[in-house]
Amino acid sequence: MIQIKEISAQETFPIRLEVLRKNIPLPFEFNGDFDDETFHLGAFKNDKLIAVSSYMKADNKNFSGNQYQLRGMATLTEYQGLGIGKLMLQEAVQILKEKNSNFLWCNARIAAVDFYKKQGFQTFGEKFEISYVGEHYMMFKKIK
Template sequence: MINIKKISAEDTYAIRLEVLRENIPLPYKFNGDFDENTFHLGAFSNNKLIAVSSFMSMSKTEFKGLQYQLRGMATLQSFHGKGAGKLMVKKAVELLKANSIDVLWCNAREVAVPFYLKQGFTVVGELFDIEFVGPHYVMKKELK
C-alpha cells in the first residue's frame, strides 16, 4: 500500500537528484521550495519514500485564476507503474481545490505526457526544449 504525506523540501532532494538530475548539470533545489505557499508530497511504501512532488504558487499569463505549478515529480525507478504519481496528483488536487485554486499546471517531459493525460491534464501549446533535459509540453488541469 502506498501512503501520501506532506514532506519537507529537503526530503525531496535525494529522489530529485537521482531521478531528475542524474548526469544533468541543473539544480535539484528549486527556487520556491521554501515559499510560504509551497507544499511537497511524498509517496511512501512500507515507510520508504519512493516518490516526491512539489507544488508552488506560480502563474502563467495564458491561464486564468489562481494557479499552482507541479514541479519535480519523480518516482524511484523500481516503483514506476505502482500508482505513486497518480496518488500524489490526487492528493494535491484535493488540497488545491480546498484552497480555491483554479488551475494546476506543469512542464511535462514528453515521455510523461501519457501519464498526465490519464490524470486529466491537457496539453497546452507546442513542444519546447529544456536544455540538458529534453522535450517538454506545458500541461494543465482545470480544478473548477
Template sequence: MIRINFITPEEAVNIRKIVLRKNIELPSEFKGDHDQDTFHLGLFYIEQLVCVVSFMKNNHPDLKGNQYQLRGMATLEEFQKKGLGKLLIEHSEKILQERNAGLVWCNARVKALNFYKKQGFLIYGKQFEIPLIGGHYVMYKPIL
C-alpha cells in the same frame, strides 16, 4: 503499507536528484521550494519515500485563474508504472481544492505526456526544449 504526507523541501530534492537529475549537472532545488505557499508531498511505501511532487503558487502568463505549478514529480525507478504517481496526484488535487486553486499546470517532459494525460491534464501550446533535459510541453488541468 502506502501513505501520503507533507514532506520537507530537502526530502523532495533527494528524490528529484536521483530521478530527474541523474547524469545531469543541474540543481535539484527549485526557486520557490521554501516559499510559504509552496507544499511538497511524498508517497511512502513501507516507510520508504518513493514518490514526490511539489506545488508552487505560480501563475502561467497565458492561463487564467488561481494557479499552482506542479514541479519535480519524481518516482524511484523500481516503483514506476505501479499507479503510485496517480495516487499522489489524486491526493494533491484535494489539497489544491482546499487552497482554492482553480488550475494546476506544469512543464511536462515528452516522455511523461501519457502519464499526465491519464490524470486529465491537457496540452497547451507547442513543444519547447529545456537545455540538458529535452522536450517539454506546458500541460494544465482545471481543479474542480
C-alpha cells in the same frame, strides 16, 4: 500500503537527484521550494519514501485565477507504473481544491506526457526544448 504525506523541501531532494537530475547539470533545488504557499508530497511504502512532487504558487499568463505549478514529479524507478504518481496527484488535487486553486500546470517531459494525460491534464501550445533535459509540453489541469 502506500501513504501520501506532506513532506519538507529537503526530503524531496534525494529522489529529485536520483530520478530527475542523473547526468543533468541543473539545480535540484527550485525557486519557490521554501515559499510559505508551497507544499511537497511524498509517497511512503513501509516508511520508505519512494516518490515526490512539489506544488508552487506560480502565475502563468496562459491560465487564469489561482494557479499552482507542479514540479519535481518523480517516482523511484523500481516503483514506477504501480499507481503511486497517480495517488500523489489525486491527493494534490484535493489539497488544491481546499486552497481554491483554479489551475495546476507543469512543464512535462515528452516521456511523461501520456502519464499526465491519464491524470486529466491537457497540453497547451507547441513543444519546446529545455537545455539538458529535452523536449517538453506545457500541460494543465483545471481544478475548479
